[in-house]
Amino acid sequence: MAASMRLLVVTQFRLIAAGAAALVLACAGTAFAEWPFGRADSGVRMQPGIGGVCEACDLSGRILVGVRMTGANFNRSDFSHAMLTRADASGSAFEGANFSDADLALAKLVDANCTRAQFTRATLVQANARGADFTRAEFDHADVTSMRFDDANLSGADLRETRGLTQAQLSNACGDARTRLPRGLRVPRCG
Template identity: 40%
Template sequence: MRIVIAALAVLALASPAAAQNAGQVGRAVSGSSCPGCNLFQADFNGLERSGLDFSRARLRQADLSLTILNGARFSNADLRDIEAYGGVFASASFAGADLTNASLVGTHLRGANFAGATLTGANLSGADLGGARGLTQTQLDRACGDATTALPAGLHIPPC
């Protein structure tokens, strides 16, 4: 009996992460809000909508490149390893979101809320964070950028 329990425990640990929910992904990429959804590795490339709600959603490894999602809510969302090259997220909320290792190269984040967000390993090269709210030096010290990264006054970012 112990061997069976041990084998089941090993299988549970070796199982892949929960895959995306195809129905939820379809709804979200068509432009609907999807709070709490499993959008793992979803392709949102080029989506243009305002005010969508992705709070608490799992968007890990999603492609948000060239999206325009002004005013979107990503509060407490899993945005680890996303690709958001050239995206526009003006006044979006990333409060409490996990943006670990996110690629935010060339993104427009003017006026976005980053209160409590994790930016460890995030690449903000060329990003416009002018007027960003809740952004701290401690968060930026864990991220990287370049000379073209626009930040609120008094903040700086280490080079990538």
């Protein structure tokens, strides 16, 4: 009799625990779907963002697709092999940063400070670098097809081994006597 009573109590306890767990999950599912940004169809666009100061940070190999990193300081940071497709880094500082083998296709580098940055083998297809400072930056074997260099400073930059660079892109940028370009291309002088 005592053994059957214990079995009945244990069974009832399991039923109560299972019911409570189901109730918590049902309520939590609704809470997670609603909190903190509302429903998915609310029109609010979720976009990850990082900012502030992150000097000499190791962000190599990170997936940062569509990230918003505007007005931040990433001087001397390592973005090698990172995926930064459609990232918005407008107004950020990347002095001496390493973007080797990074994917920056369709990224916004508007007014970014990329002095002495490394873009070796980087993909910058259709990136917008209007007003960016690429003084002494390295673009060894980088793909800059359809990249916007409007009002960008290319003084001392090495673009000799880039892929997809055209005179039309350079005509809206500026450089100096130290700017290295593929044969037959020229860039107006900054001044």
